[in-house]
Amino acid sequence: MILAIDIVLLVLLAVVGIAIIRLRNLFAVVMLSGIYSLLMACIFVLLDAVDVAFTEAAVGAGISTVLMLGVLALTKNREKIPVTTPLLPLVTVLVTGGLLIYGTWDLPAFGDPNAPIHLHVAPAYLAEGEHETGAPNIVTAVLASYRGYDTLGEVTVIFTAGIGVLLLLSGGLGRRRRDPDEPNSGGGGAS
Amino acid sequence: MEVLGHFNYWVVVVLMMIGFYALIARGNLIKKIVGLNIFQASVFLLFITLGKVTGGSAPIIAEGITVYSNPLPHVLILTAIVVGVATTALGLALVVRIHESYSTIEENEIADMDREP
Numbered sequence: 328m329i330l331a332i333d334i335v336l337l338v339l340l341a342v343v344g345i346a347i348i349r350l351r352n353l354f355a356v357v358m359l360s361g362i363y364s365l366l367m368a369c370i371f372v373l374l375d376a377v378d379v380a381f382t383e384a385a386v387g388a389g390i391s392t393v394l395m396l397g398v399l400a401l402t403k404n405r406e407k408i409p410v411t412t413p414l415l416p417l418v419t420v421l422v423t424g425g426l427l428i429y430g431t432w433d434l435p436a437f438g439d440p441n442a443p444i445h446l447h448v449a450p451a452y453l454a455e456g457e458h459e460t461g462a463p464n465i466v467t468a469v470l471a472s473y474r475g476y477d478t479l480g481e482v483t484v485i486f487t488a489g490i491g492v493l494l495l496l497s498g499g500l501g502r503r504r505r506d507p508d509e510p511n512s513g514g515g516g517a518s
Numbered sequence: 519m520e521v522l523g524h525f526n527y528w529v530v531v532v533l534m535m536i537g538f539y540a541l542i543a544r545g546n547l548i549k550k551i552v553g554l555n556i557f558q559a560s561v562f563l564l565f566i567t568l569g570k571v572t573g574g575s576a577p578i579i580a581e582g583i584t585v586y587s588n589p590l591p592h593v594l595i596l597t598a599i600v601v602g603v604a605t606t607a608l609g610l611a612l613v614v615r616i617h618e619s620y621s622t623i624e625e626n627e628i629a630d631m632d633r634e635p
């Protein structure tokens with residue numbers, strides 16, 4: 328049963344992905360990318376990754392979609408028909424995909440409990456995690472306690488990205504303030 | 519079951535290639551960022567798939583449960599999702615900035631404008 332739901336959701340994901348490539352209306356593309364993230368969150372629940380599913384639903388389907396809608400409001404929401412032929416990208420994609428599928432033959436079968444990834448490190452965390460950190464959720468224990476420095480690094484990355492966004496957007500606003508006569512297509516002050 | 523054992527991986531590869539195609543074949547900058555997000559999410563799915571154990575349960579310690587899925591890919595991907603949204607935000611800010619300067623978000627039009635003296 329779970330396998331059937333898994334397969335249906337995965338096929339839906341592929342359909343949504345192809346629709347995103349084919350559509351020219353960028354508003355529809357952004358909405359579909361939100362749906363894509365939500366489907367991804369459902370699959371994460373099926374695959375026992377509940378924490379990841381929360382984050383993907385909140386950040387992937389929520390914040391990313393809102394950010395993209397904001398950018399659509401500031402720019403254009405229609406994609407132009409490309410003039411170049413997509414032959415070279417298509418060949419590149421097919422060759423890369425073929426090589427990656429060839430690479431999956433060496434991966435352990437789905438759900439195999441004897442796969443190498445399940446034999447080291449993880450059993451130790453599962454056995455000692457609650458006793459050593461007091462958190463029954465092992466993902467929390469690893470994220471906040473054992474690998475706390477990695478989370479600090481993650482915060483640094485977000486901080487840097489935030490500075491980057493602020494510098495890029497505030498520079499634009501400063502330029503606009505200097506030239507108040509310059510005609511501006513819908514880019515005014517919303518950021 | 520033997521064929522289905524690799525089905526998840528194949529879908530991951532298909533999704534990766536959809537995202538990759540949107541990234542390299544489409545000239546629209548927002549479409550490129552959506553493609554990048556698709557690619558990213560497919561990598562997340564690959565990691566979470568590798569962490570699943572048949573018959574396992576979510577890695578939250580509770581009475582009466584003996585088999586848990588692997589928590590380590592979950593931790594990695596939690597970090598990656600947040601870093602991914604930071605990348606998206608920075609990319610979108612660049613798109614807004616490019617639109618302010620060029621009044622277009624189509625790659626070939628921007629290249630044409632740059633070529634003009």
